[in-house]
Amino acid sequence: MQYALYVVRRLLTLVPVLLGITFVVFLLLKLIPGDPAVTLLGVHATPASVAELHKQMGLDKPLYQQYLSFLGHALQGNLGVSYQYRGVSVSSLVFGNLAPTLWLIVVGMFFAIVITVPLAMISANKPGSATDGAVRAIPLIGIGLPSFWVGVMLILLLGLKVKILPVSGFGEGFTGHVQHIILPALTIALAQLPILIRSLRASMLEVLVSDYIVTAKAKGLSRSRVMFGHALRNAGVASVTVLGVNLAYLIGSTVAVEKVFALNGVGFEMYNAILGRDLPVVQAITLIFAVLVVMVNLLTDLAHAALDPRVRLG
Amino acid sequence: MTAPAQSGPAAPVLEAVDLHVEIPLPMGQLKAVRGVSLSVGAGEAVGLVGESGCGKSITLRALLGLLPVPARVTGGALLLDGVDVLGMAERRRQRALTDAISMVFQDSLTALNPVMRVGDQIAEVPRRRLGMSKAEAHARAIDLMDQVGIPEPEQRYRAYPHQLSGGMRQRICIAIAMSTEPRVILADEPTTALDVTIQAQVLAVIDKLRVERELGLVLVSHDLAVVSQTCSRIYVMYAGRVVEAGQSLPLLTRSEHPYTDALLRSVPDPDATVERLASIPGQPPMLVDVPPGCAFAPRCTFARDVCTADPNPPELEPVSVGGSHTTACVRHQDIDLASGAVSAFVAEKEA
Amino acid sequence: MTTLPAPLPTFDASTIRKRSGERNITLYAGLTLFALIVLAAVFAPLLTSADPLQQNLLQARLAPGSPGHLLGTDDLGRDVLSRILYGARVDLRVGVLAVVTPLVIGSILGLLCGWWGRWFDTIVMRLVDIVVAFPFYVLVIALVFALGQGTKSIYIAISAVGWVAYCRIVRGQVLVAKEQEYALAARASGLPTWRILLRHLLPNVILQAIVYAMSDIVLSILAIVTLSYLGLGVAPPSPEWGSMIAEGQNSLLTQWYLATIPGLCVVVVGLALALIADGLVNQFNKR
Ligand SMILES: Nc1ncnc2c1ncn2[C@@H]1O[C@H](COP(=O)(O)OP(=O)(O)OP(=O)(O)O)[C@@H](O)[C@H]1O
Ligand code: SF4
Ligand SMILES: [Mg+2]
Numbered sequence: 001m002q003y004a005l006y007v008v009r010r011l012l013t014l015v016p017v018l019l020g021i022t023f024v025v026f027l028l029l030k031l032i033p034g035d036p037a038v039t040l041l042g043v044h045a046t047p048a049s050v051a052e053l054h055k056q057m058g059l060d061k062p063l064y065q066q067y068l069s070f071l072g073h074a075l076q077g078n079l080g081v082s083y084q085y086r087g088v089s090v091s092s093l094v095f096g097n098l099a100p101t102l103w104l105i106v107v108g109m110f111f112a113i114v115i116t117v118p119l120a121m122i123s124a125n126k127p128g129s130a131t132d133g134a135v136r137a138i139p140l141i142g143i144g145l146p147s148f149w150v151g152v153m154l155i156l157l158l159g160l161k162v163k164i165l166p167v168s169g170f171g172e173g174f175t176g177h178v179q180h181i182i183l184p185a186l187t188i189a190l191a192q193l194p195i196l197i198r199s200l201r202a203s204m205l206e207v208l209v210s211d212y213i214v215t216a217k218a219k220g221l222s223r224s225r226v227m228f229g230h231a232l233r234n235a236g237v238a239s240v241t242v243l244g245v246n247l248a249y250l251i252g253s254t255v256a257v258e259k260v261f262a263l264n265g266v267g268f269e270m271y272n273a274i275l276g277r278d279l280p281v282v283q284a285i286t287l288i289f290a291v292l293v294v295m296v297n298l299l300t301d302l303a304h305a306a307l308d309p310r311v312r313l314g
Numbered sequence: 315m316t317a318p319a320q321s322g323p324a325a326p327v328l329e330a331v332d333l334h335v336e337i338p339l340p341m342g343q344l345k346a347v348r349g350v351s352l353s354v355g356a357g358e359a360v361g362l363v364g365e366s367g368c369g370k371s372i373t374l375r376a377l378l379g380l381l382p383v384p385a386r387v388t389g390g391a392l393l394l395d396g397v398d399v400l401g402m403a404e405r406r407r408q409r410a411l412t413d414a415i416s417m418v419f420q421d422s423l424t425a426l427n428p429v430m431r432v433g434d435q436i437a438e439v440p441r442r443r444l445g446m447s448k449a450e451a452h453a454r455a456i457d458l459m460d461q462v463g464i465p466e467p468e469q470r471y472r473a474y475p476h477q478l479s480g481g482m483r484q485r486i487c488i489a490i491a492m493s494t495e496p497r498v499i500l501a502d503e504p505t506t507a508l509d510v511t512i513q514a515q516v517l518a519v520i521d522k523l524r525v526e527r528e529l530g531l532v533l534v535s536h537d538l539a540v541v542s543q544t545c546s547r548i549y550v551m552y553a554g555r556v557v558e559a560g561q562s563l564p565l566l567t568r569s570e571h572p573y574t575d576a577l578l579r580s581v582p583d584p585d586a587t588v589e590r591l592a593s594i595p596g597q598p599p600m601l602v603d604v605p606p607g608c609a610f611a612p613r614c615t616f617a618r619d620v621c622t623a624d625p626n627p628p629e630l631e632p633v634s635v636g637g638s639h640t641t642a643c644v645r646h647q648d649i650d651l652a653s654g655a656v657s658a659f660v661a662e663k664e665a
Numbered sequence: 666m667t668t669l670p671a672p673l674p675t676f677d678a679s680t681i682r683k684r685s686g687e688r689n690i691t692l693y694a695g696l697t698l699f700a701l702i703v704l705a706a707v708f709a710p711l712l713t714s715a716d717p718l719q720q721n722l723l724q725a726r727l728a729p730g731s732p733g734h735l736l737g738t739d740d741l742g743r744d745v746l747s748r749i750l751y752g753a754r755v756d757l758r759v760g761v762l763a764v765v766t767p768l769v770i771g772s773i774l775g776l777l778c779g780w781w782g783r784w785f786d787t788i789v790m791r792l793v794d795i796v797v798a799f800p801f802y803v804l805v806i807a808l809v810f811a812l813g814q815g816t817k818s819i820y821i822a823i824s825a826v827g828w829v830a831y832c833r834i835v836r837g838q839v840l841v842a843k844e845q846e847y848a849l850a851a852r853a854s855g856l857p858t859w860r861i862l863l864r865h866l867l868p869n870v871i872l873q874a875i876v877y878a879m880s881d882i883v884l885s886i887l888a889i890v891t892l893s894y895l896g897l898g899v900a901p902p903s904p905e906w907g908s909m910i911a912e913g914q915n916s917l918l919t920q921w922y923l924a925t926i927p928g929l930c931v932v933v934v935g936l937a938l939a940l941i942a943d944g945l946v947n948q949f950n951k952r
Contacts, residue, residue, distance in 0.1 A: 146907070149927075221439070
């Protein structure tokens, strides 16, 4: 009940952010030097035909009206027409490629958590030990890891030297997708590790010295019950927010990672659109990515509230 | 109140002998506990008093076998029913200590897991360690909540710690402590964080359980009034050592250590809740480089050269031959502490 | 650290200074490593005689360790070592410079938000919400795409996005600091606002931002490398690590080192800056 109220309150905060995002994306168009109509028609177009196209595209109207019509179209799922592939609607282009990207994000996140949790737990369990030292070196070495380069290295090691996994494309059918997503998802996960490990380890250390852990130990509970039942749950609450922030960053790195693995998701589509100077597609994908991040932040907050009664009950 | 008086010393359930605890810090080893001996028997309540930082909490945590990192026991013995547990392998010792001992903390908000329902926290031991079914464990938790005086336990079961008042939370902590069916309870200033009116109720709950279940109780408090009402024996700690010990009444009325005396004098206002002891002038010594001899000497009005002549700290010795009242003041025979202020305080307590 | 009982032994300032000097190996290791990298980039012409652009098809695809080509040559016979060193010049310069503007703008805005609050704070924070709604790379890529390829666009794009982090950090610090005694005293003494902000608050709140700037440099180097990998950064044939990885990826099976070496360089730069950041945190915690 209280949770439902919290959800509603949280949903309302989305409105101004979404308006802001669409406005920024709309402005991208204005940043581009030169006249889009001229770009479309070519330099030899007559002034009359340019004026005609201006009228068609609504470029003769004041800025706020242009924005409102952009917003109106976007709300109806109409994101314009691709420059590159004449006549193809941008939304069909973008939404058709959404699946691999979502796979990548979800599986990448899953890998990241599965790798982070045990490492951070082992490390926080015996601070100062050799294992802890090794785990603490990961963030130092990992902070400068370019995610796409990790991908290239994984291709080299696991795809070409040891030929166990496919290195490009998205495959056919469910099993094909699973096989093809492993390396890109691992890439994404590895690039996430430094920050995740660092934050989960730090919150574990903080949690492990707290009184309620002493209470739990004094109850005579097993080590694993104390670590997983009490410590991890609390440390996880703190780390969920970091996970969310990090995920936003990760979503951005899908562009380069999808290019590495020629994975035909929206990121790869953005790369293609950049090569083809396909403004509407770049614009639409920027918007899609921002909406994804907003959704992720929303889910993070909802998860945080679900995990931590102090948040949802105010 | 139940009568604190107790005659012949029963065999202690838990006993610490010459316990030493050190905390390695960047500037050196902090000797938090420097040879503390204390004991508690079944059904007995003993008090542990002393200024902030004198090592009371660390002593309790050492008794429980759960010292904060990086503190370590560096010497002495810890006897459970006469058997030294410090020699045991870690797992066995932990098991033995946590089976026999429970602890109640000062701050109930931090002592409870914030993301777990309080009822589940009470039911956890019955469920996980005593092998009860879910329903049985639930019933046990409700029963325990009832015993510590929580009204409407069924509803409170589902609450989270931050939704309860301080008094209710501390009762939950007591219920958790009782859930392991312990023989000794260590209570570290269990009422300091509570309103004055609630303090008495919570203390009464602890004391009731002690009597009903023959529990040993070690009560740490700043509040001499609380300790003198509840405990039959008192240990006074200063700078990591017990400086005076004995039956409550003689210790409070005929104190044989200037520090205890100063403590008693600095209790003018029974309603003040914070730092009553701070009114003794001066600071306790830093426990990294402990000065030779009596650690209280720099603040003691009776200090003479003999007090610091021996580099070792003075040992506890009986005030009278064969008596249980002991003091670590080397000059206790030369000085007279039976001051009017102390008598007045005790008279007020007795009234 | 909520339950540390008082009184903690008071520290003797002289022992602390002595000990912190001994202990901050992290900071010195980081500074040394970073200095070495910067020196290598600055003195690239002295360290290698090879021209990073000089093609020589007769000497193409030499393995690392070949005479005259310590790190080998690429498909076009260009010397990898000299391309790495000259590439460092580009990546480090852009990486460091791209952090300066966001640091300045973000800190000023954060200072004003924290100090004034009210409508100014509301507007700026709404703006922050919008900027952080975009994935960092995507917004930078989109901006560079719109502004046109090149380092100038990269500076603008990174600045447009990067100020947000500094603004949040400094704002948070100011909110705490302005309630502290020294700030209250300064306010009570009737000093002009700008003086309180610049002389009393800024020095106390900027440390956190500077520590963050260290990892932010890594972030912006990663951005340049990524943009160049995607063909939006430094235009070929100028040597640059990201585009070297992109070129190397084409001959991954035959010459694994072409894509590997530039990536390792980024990792080492990241390591150096991470050490500096950690060392700074240790240093400030000790004070
Ligand atoms: N985790 C720790 N790290 C470092 N020093 C500690 C730690 N815990 C306690 N100490 C030190 O050990 C000494 C004894 O502390 P302890 O908590 O036992 O005091 P206390 O008598 O319980 O005081 P209080 O009445 O304030 O609770 C103090 O000097 C304290 O500073
Ligand atoms: S030994 Fe000396 S200094 Fe210590 S308490 Fe007794 S009189 Fe005071
Ligand atoms: Mg204490």
